[in-house]
Amino acid sequence: MMVDQAESLRNIVKQRQEVIQPPKVQVTSRVITVTSGKGGVGKSNFTANLGISLSKTGKRVVIIDADFGLANIEVLFGIIPQYSLANVLSGQKELKDIISEGPHGVKFLSGGSGLRDLANINERQMTYIIEKLSYLDSVSDIILIDTGAGISDSVLNFVKASKEAVIITTPEPTSVTDGYAIIKAVRESNGDMPEIKVIINRVDDSKEGFEIFDKISKVAKRFLEVDLTNLGYIPYDNNVIRAVKSQQPLIMTYPNSEASKAIEAIAGRLLDSSLPLVEQKAGIKGFMRRLSGIFK
Numbered sequence: 001m002m003v004d005q006a007e008s009l010r011n012i013v014k015q016r017q018e019v020i021q022p023p024k025v026q027v028t029s030r031v032i033t034v035t036s037g038k039g040g041v042g043k044s045n046f047t048a049n050l051g052i053s054l055s056k057t058g059k060r061v062v063i064i065d066a067d068f069g070l071a072n073i074e075v076l077f078g079i080i081p082q083y084s085l086a087n088v089l090s091g092q093k094e095l096k097d098i099i100s101e102g103p104h105g106v107k108f109l110s111g112g113s114g115l116r117d118l119a120n121i122n123e124r125q126m127t128y129i130i131e132k133l134s135y136l137d138s139v140s141d142i143i144l145i146d147t148g149a150g151i152s153d154s155v156l157n158f159v160k161a162s163k164e165a166v167i168i169t170t171p172e173p174t175s176v177t178d179g180y181a182i183i184k185a186v187r188e189s190n191g192d193m194p195e196i197k198v199i200i201n202r203v204d205d206s207k208e209g210f211e212i213f214d215k216i217s218k219v220a221k222r223f224l225e226v227d228l229t230n231l232g233y234i235p236y237d238n239n240v241i242r243a244v245k246s247q248q249p250l251i252m253t254y255p256n257s258e259a260s261k262a263i264e265a266i267a268g269r270l271l272d273s274s275l276p277l278v279e280q281k282a283g284i285k286g287f288m289r290r291l292s293g294i295f296k
Contacts, residue, residue, distance in 0.1 A: 038175055041169060046263065063146060078247035129288070130288045208233075
């Protein structure tokens, strides 16, 4: 009798604990697409150094090089990967086998022709690659997708599938115009508008940076009804060129340079502006599902 009462009490306590304990939330990575309206504005260089800066804060970072024409991330890191996502898509390799280790623990992988060919694969193959890519959610806190430059369908598809997109531009009028063109193209397409964050690269001073952003922001608000986020500016710095020539990340070779300090400040703002978990829509798996929907 005493045993039965003790067992009943234990069951009651267990049931109460199950009610009180909150449901477990699946932790997924934060996916950020980095793009630009034209080439030569420092997009890939920024992405590589941003990844290192975020890694220094303790975040696990993976960079996906989705620039099909130029594999800039691997060049900037001075590491040539042996395999790409195409090898995973063909079933030759597992995703963990194609991930390369970059500076300061930053991991990166080459999309190669694998990402470009996603538009031509069937639903079964898409389900397969989505499940494979979901592995990244277990090894990263932040995934940076470095797209190609310009307003091609592939670039726009990556931006439209994102919840967060960072657009890099410079004070050059053509760069500003092309950056705005990306925002306009995404706004006029079907689907949800991602949160657009803008960075002005190679400015002479802070005044120029704020003026350029203000110009883009006002036009986007007036004609597209889109609110842009000012993520900051990066000053022109000769150390950037020196670092690229040596195939060493700026933020590690010249950590005290003005450009390095600006990138670290931008990394801090990105972390401060993290979207709520419910808005991140299931990390890389959610991103790929939205991308699949766009292709369909």
